[in-house]
């Protein structure tokens with residue numbers, strides 16, 4: 436037979452072919468899909484937690500940054516840290532700009548004002564990264580209607596009003612000339628922040644999972660429309676972040692949810708979340724995650740959303756679809772234990 440007989444040659448060429456195939460699918464040879472140096476970026480929720488870490492990271496890489504949140508005192512403290520990073524950068528990236536904007540983004544007029552002020556100070560928006568959000572965990576039956584509305588405003592409208600305004604502005608003018616051109620993709624971008632909860636809804640997050648899943652659905656839909664405008668649309672889905680927001684929500688978090696989170700999730704620092712989400716964005720991932728657990732959950736829930744690293748991600752999809760059956764049953768079991776601890780259904784012998 437005329438097959439290449441030498442096993443070393445066969446072995447080496449197979450290995451080389453596999454390496455090239457995986458490297459291509461894993462995006463190793465791919466271009467940077469999100470260069471940030473010299474670009475104008477609005478970061479919302481940037482006075483603390485993940486948003487502040489994102490703003491600091493982008494500033495350290497040479498971006499012009501506009502930070503938006505409500506409380507001016509917290510904004511001022513964050514601005515000092517960001518300004519220090521920019522000052523240290525001055526020789527590499529001269530004239531880096533920082534804008535500090537106080538606005539309640541859940542109000543449409545304030546959201547529009549925030550964009551106008553940001554653009555007056557740092558220039559036309561090239562990237563909007565929405566981090567503002569927060570959770571008020573509890574049981575659905577115990578919420579007031581206003582609690583449910585609060586979550587929708589805080590997580591959904593605070594991102595949608597500003598993104599809508601920025602997209603209208605972006606599509607009415609051509610992309611700007613790059614101050615630091617690279618061979619990467621300088622496409623403009625909208626980035627939302629959802630949560631791992633959008634892949635694995637959990638007891639206690641009934642007010643939060645809806646708006647966060649809505650952001651993911653919006654991302655998929657808007658990504659498709661934005662092919663018309665060459666604007667990228669992405670939605671970060673991190674697990675627990677060691678932020679002031681998490682400390683605060685833990686004060687009212689149901690015990691059963693705390694238990695699930697302690698067992699299944701390892702909280703990350705805001706800095707790690709910012710770093711890994713940015714790496715995923717630079718690889719072009721539509722739903723960036725920052726931990727393996729979130730990546731596993733995403734793979735089971737990715738559906739038609741584009742994925743980077745198709746072969747590996749699809750293999751993970753097959754495995755995690757099965758694993759998820761057991762994970763969910765484990766969570767259900769913890770909920771049933773909670774029912775027992777509480778003395779049955781609420782209308783029976785209920786203690787709490």
Ligand SMILES: NC(=O)C1=CN([C@@H]2O[C@H](COP(=O)(O)OP(=O)(O)OC[C@H]3O[C@@H](n4cnc5c(N)ncnc54)[C@H](OP(=O)(O)O)[C@@H]3O)[C@@H](O)[C@H]2O)C=CC1
Pocket residue numbers: 479480481482483484485486503504505506507509538539540541566567568569570588589590593628629630631672673674675676677678679680681705
């Ligand atoms: N912490 C976690 O465990 C996880 C969080 N997430 C999500 O990641 C994002 C960041 O979370 P985290 O780091 O905990 O954030 P924090 O809760 O610590 O901070 C929230 C930020 O958003 C701002 N903000 C809140 N509401 C508004 C509003 N209406 N208008 C303008 N700014 C607002 C806050 O400032 P101010 O109050 O002054 O307005 C603050 O800067 C959120 O979207 C969150 O849902 C996702 C997964 C896990």
Ligand SMILES: CCCCCCCCCCCCCCCC(=O)[C@@H](N)CO
Pocket residue numbers: 569570630631632635637673674675676680681684695696699700728731732735755756758759762
């Ligand atoms: C295939 C296997 C997948 C397994 C997945 C199991 C995940 C369970 C852990 C859930 C952690 C919740 C993190 C998000 C919290 C959040 O968004 C709030 N803290 C907001 O502030």
